Amino acid sequence: MSNRVDPNLIRELQEYGLKDASKCYNCGNCTAICDLSTPENPFPRKMVRYVQLGQKEKILKSPEPWLCYYCGDCSVRCPREADPGETMMVLRRYLTSLYDWTGFSKRFYTSEKFETMAVGAIGAFVGLGMIIWAIANWSMINWQHADVSSVWSTEGIEIADLVMAGILSFFLLTNLYRCVKLVLGDYFKKIPLKMYYDEMKYLLVQFATQKQFDGCKTKGNRARWIAHLAIMTGYASVFLLVVVFVNGLPFMGINFLKFQRGWESMGHVREISIFNPLRLIGYYSFFALMYGTSYVIWSRLKKTQPQFKNSHGTDWMFLILLQATAVTGILINLGHIFDLPFLTYAIYVIHMMVAIPMLVLEVPFAKWAHLAYRPVVLMLMKVKARYIAENENAEGAAELAPEVAV
Ligand code: SF4
């Protein structure tokens, strides 16, 4: 592994929110108390040291930033107030931007102006497009009953949703591929595909439950884990509901649980039982997202917990877009239930203006991406350890041993 020193690294990391890593005097206290640090992957001291020494290439190949769930314990217990937990957070932002081959992520994390303008531009483009579409189909609009499918054709929305899901998946997956290659290094080519397949269950469990997060035994961590889980499951369930059940399956001619085709179901929501599983998923998603985002927004405003003291612009943007998507989503549902056509159509436009920028920008390039990187890296570490245990001798095992002090 290269030891080339990058003298500009600290300055570069400051653009991502790094405060003062030079305070660290390398005592190792933080690594000793971290519940998630292991002999195979010790942190955060090692990562703070890499930062101090300008070891950009080592950081690029390090899995450790993704193994930290920012409980903040190390920052509280650091005798030098070097805030190692925040350094790990900064490194996650930095790595997200390095994995991203488009350069968007870097612009997002280093310029609040660019982030705001990108979100605003996509939102305006979507809003304008929908208004033009509505004007072009004015005579078809149902003003007697709320029914979005009378304004924006079901087929058009289905296709637009699926295209958008395809685009964001493409960017997310190509960035993930780069992450996997970097983190595994030489093992990338050695490990057989079957081993990844065998550990897929572990990946899915980590993704769905954020189980590793609950491994931090710090006081108050359980409440943060529940909020994190609520955001994660709320987001995943609404994505499943919209992309798979409301658009994907109906697009393929499969009508599910009495929901009519695609968004036509919205116009008939009054006729569908409140206990219909798809409706229940939608309501669960709303309450979970509201609970999770409100908890985090409140904590960031209060700043009493170490991990919420330094909020980056991307943290706020993600929370605001997510909460606005949830609120407008439930208002559309209520608009259909109480049969208020104009209000429902207006809120639907606003909903798409916040939901689409959140999906196409936040998922592959910004805050959301860590929800994918974390479980993937956890799985990679498991696969790598298994490969070494099954195929290599002591030489290979040594590579997994704790790093010597740098
Ligand atoms: S960050 Fe703090 S606790 Fe960790 S090694 Fe440096 S001085 Fe010690």
Ligand code: SF4
């Ligand atoms: S923030 Fe928590 S999980 Fe992360 S390095 Fe510090 S003690 Fe470990």
